[in-house]
Amino acid sequence: MTLRLKNCEIQFQREVDFHDNIIRFYGVKNDQRKEYMLVMEYADNGTFRKYLKENFENLTWNDKFNLAFQYHVYILNKGIMHRDLVNIL
Known part of the structure; x- marks a missing residue:
């Protein structure tokens, strides 16, 4: 890096x-x-990516949406725009 x-x-x-x-x-x-x-x-339970990979099928779409929404609202409140979201706006 x-x-x-x-x-x-x-x-x-x-x-x-x-x-x-x-x-x-x-x-x-x-x-x-x-x-x-x-x-x-x-992080003794590993990364968020690992968590999603291992639990994706067990999460409802509502759970997945809520995780993404909470992340998005938090970073927007900090004045940050995620580069992947900028690409689609």
């Missing part, structure tokens, strides 16, 4: 950091090769 993309990710994480359903962002660290790493809260 380039430094520019890291900066965008860091800015996004700072803006959405205070929500129960979003992993906490703690900071940035350089490793021995001088590569940057994001330090984030540990």
